[in-house]
Amino acid sequence: MKPFVDIHDVTHVYARAEDGLPAVRNLTLKVNEGEFAAIVGPSGCGKSTLMKLATGLQFPREGTVIVDGKQVGAPVKLAGMAFQNPTMLPWRTTLDNILLPLEIVEPHRSRLRRHKAEYVAKAEALLEQVGLKGQGHKFPWQLSGGMQQRASLCRALIHEPKLLMLDEPFGALDSFTREELWCVMRDLHAAQKVTIILVTHDLREAAFLSDRIFCMSARPGRIVAEREVEFPRPRDLEIAYAPEFSALVHELRGHIAQARKAA
Numbered sequence: 131m132k133p134f135v136d137i138h139d140v141t142h143v144y145a146r147a148e149d150g151l152p153a154v155r156n157l158t159l160k161v162n163e164g165e166f167a168a169i170v171g172p173s174g175c176g177k178s179t180l181m182k183l184a185t186g187l188q189f190p191r192e193g194t195v196i197v198d199g200k201q202v203g204a205p206v207k208l209a210g211m212a213f214q215n216p217t218m219l220p221w222r223t224t225l226d227n228i229l230l231p232l233e234i235v236e237p238h239r240s241r242l243r244r245h246k247a248e249y250v251a252k253a254e255a256l257l258e259q260v261g262l263k264g265q266g267h268k269f270p271w272q273l274s275g276g277m278q279q280r281a282s283l284c285r286a287l288i289h290e291p292k293l294l295m296l297d298e299p300f301g302a303l304d305s306f307t308r309e310e311l312w313c314v315m316r317d318l319h320a321a322q323k324v325t326i327i328l329v330t331h332d333l334r335e336a337a338f339l340s341d342r343i344f345c346m347s348a349r350p351g352r353i354v355a356e357r358e359v360e361f362p363r364p365r366d367l368e369i370a371y372a373p374e375f376s377a378l379v380h381e382l383r384g385h386i387a388q389a390r391k392a393a
């Protein structure tokens with residue numbers, strides 16, 4: 131099977147990097163279609179840079195980035211994104227925030243006005259899927275942090291992206307809310323058949339959600355370990371308290387400890 135995301139031997143230096151050191155060097159990773167991949171690594175190792183390279187917000191100095199069979203040369207339209215800060219527009223209702231990508235991404239942009247009811251129904255179905263049924267009329271500031279993050283997942287999925295990039299999406303939430311959102315994410319992945327790349331500092335999150343975990347070295351980042359996660363799906367939260375889960379997290383922790391040293 132051809133990988134859906136194929137990052138091959140990529141080196142990237144930011145034009146304004148004061149020390150001239152690459153953010154990532156000889157970075158190679160492959161993610162298959164429909165797979166849930168997680169990227170973990172020490173702070174500043176280039177995880178966000180990897181996300182920008184995969185979505186065409188940055189272009190590598192060396193190496194190739196291929197998504198869905200095409201070399202990335204412009205922002206990737208088939209991608210949806212969610213970040214640690216949900217960044218909802220405060221003057222728009224939650225529903226109108228969710229519809230926002232449709233005002234930008236074709237073919238939805240040209241269809242939106244005439245097919246508004248169809249899109250609203252889709253947004254409402256997504257809201258129901260993430261546990262926010264009937265909350266679309268509220269403004270973001272009327273929602274808790276966890277609810278805003280649920281809504282931002284709907285916004286990332288409204289245009290049916292084939293690739294979903296998640297950059298620390300649950301990082302700002304308390305641990306109970308975070309676990310709830312893991313289950314939301316697990317169910318969305320099962321329902322939507324989307325390929326997901328999740329960047330996270332949380333090794334338990336990576337172990338619970340993903341099929342494959344990549345560990346990055348300290349800057350300049352490259353992949354130093356790749357680990358398949360074999361817990362059967364659908365996964366129950368209870369698995370996160372089982373000895374084999376703790377053993378995996380412990381193993382990953384060892385890779386990160388090594389990665390902090392190795393550059």
Ligand SMILES: Nc1ncnc2c1ncn2[C@@H]1O[C@H](COP(=O)(O)OP(=O)(O)OP(=O)(O)O)[C@@H](O)[C@H]1O
Nearest residue numbers: 144146147153172173174175176177178179180349
């Ligand atoms: N626009 C930029 N200009 C110059 N240097 C940058 C820029 N963006 C990131 N960097 C540098 O590149 C390196 C990698 O940054 P990146 O944000 O990708 O790391 P990260 O692993 O996501 O960090 P963290 O885990 O702290 O969120 C860092 O040393 C950072 O300072």
